[in-house]
Amino acid sequence: xxxxxxxxxxxxxxxxxxxxxxxxxxxxxxxxxxxxxxxxxxxxxxxxxxxxxxxxxxxxxxxxxxxxxxxxxxxxxxxxxxxxx
Amino acid sequence: xxxxxxxxxxxxxxxxxxxxxxxxxxxxxxxxxxxxxxxxxxxxxxxxxxxxxxxxxxxxxxxxxxxxxxxxxxxxxxxxxxxxxxxxxxxxxxxxxxxxxxxxxxxxxxxxxxxxxxxxxxxxxxxxxxxxxxxxxxxxxxxxxxxxxxxxxxxxxxxxx
Numbered sequence: 001x002x003x004x005x006x007x008x009x010x011x012x013x014x015x016x017x018x019x020x021x022x023x024x025x026x027x028x029x030x031x032x033x034x035x036x037x038x039x040x041x042x043x044x045x046x047x048x049x050x051x052x053x054x055x056x057x058x059x060x061x062x063x064x065x066x067x068x069x070x071x072x073x074x075x076x077x078x079x080x081x082x083x084x085x
Numbered sequence: 086x087x088x089x090x091x092x093x094x095x096x097x098x099x100x101x102x103x104x105x106x107x108x109x110x111x112x113x114x115x116x117x118x119x120x121x122x123x124x125x126x127x128x129x130x131x132x133x134x135x136x137x138x139x140x141x142x143x144x145x146x147x148x149x150x151x152x153x154x155x156x157x158x159x160x161x162x163x164x165x166x167x168x169x170x171x172x173x174x175x176x177x178x179x180x181x182x183x184x185x186x187x188x189x190x191x192x193x194x195x196x197x198x199x200x201x202x203x204x205x206x207x208x209x210x211x212x213x214x215x216x217x218x219x220x221x222x223x224x225x226x227x228x229x230x231x232x233x234x235x236x237x238x239x240x241x242x243x244x245x246x
Contacts, residue, residue, distance in 0.1 A: 035217070040237075042092075042101050042135060044154060045111050052107070064111065065153040 001081060006074050013050045017043040029071040047073075055081060086231060087203060087246045088143030088178070088193040090136040093238025094129075095187065103131045112138075112156035120163055132189045133182055134161050140193035141171035141178040143233055147218055148176070148195075188240050199246055206232060206243040221245060 011027060018024045019038035023031060033039045039047065048059050048067055057080035059067070066072045103109065109118050109131075117134055124130035138159040145159070146152055155173070161180075162170045171178045171193065181200055182191040194200055206212075212219045212232060219232045234243040 040100060041139060041154075042097070042112075045108055045156075046101070046105070048111060049105065049107050061157055065155050067154055068152065 006077055010073055014047055032069045086144045086148055086195045087233050087244055088140040089233045089235045089242055089244050090139035091188055091190045091235045091237050091240045091242050092132040092136055093188055093240050096238035097132055114160055117161055136189050136191035137161050137171050137180045140191040144178055144193055145173050203244050203246055206245050208241055
């Protein structure tokens with residue numbers, strides 16, 4: 001799947017948990033979920049569960065450990081989607 | 086080293102659905118999940134254990150320089166509802182937890198003796214940051230002291246060692 005499409009879909013997923021609207025509007029690959037978007041660390045679990053549901057993938061513990069920014073999320077989603085085929 | 090974490094229980098109820106499928110599995114070990122399941126108030130136990138993990142993680146992050154989302158590696162050893170330890174990759178952190186109707190608040194330390202040496206700081210304190218880690222500096226003595234701050238909903242707590 002195209003990276004741009006994943007970013008758009010990811011934005012939809014994280015939107016309800018974002019507390020920094022400006023950083024969200026200016027989101028790039030380098031945006032950090034916690035430092036920039038101020039997503040509550042307990043809500044990061046919801047982001048991960050929402051991603052699992054949306055793409056029908058399983059995010060293992062090692063992947064979850066890295067799930068702190070947009071770039072890592074895209075990489076993890078792309079890899080897991082490729083593994084499915 | 087010190088770490089702290091507070092949860093505003095009313096806000097947590099709005100923000101998080103801990104009963105959501107998969108939620109507990111992602112962040113709590115089987116042992117912790119059985120504490121939650123067997124607790125009189127499971128929701129309070131969720132946030133009690135969560136604040137312990139978060140407070141301990143703040144120390145782990147500062148001491149190792151490792152930044153990662155590792156709630157399962159931060160394992161709570163529950164002694165009482167107000168105290169215990171958290172283990173993480175060979176490190177042990179001691180925790181003290183305060184429970185009220187409105188919040189749950191945990192302080193973690195690397196050395197038990199530090200519990201008595203911790204002071205509260207207030208919101209107006211001039212807190213500096215280096216590499217994202219907060220500290221305060223005494224202008225006359227030039228002494229630098231690490232601080233830990235936490236805020237959630239209605240609550241803000243800062244501590245200094």
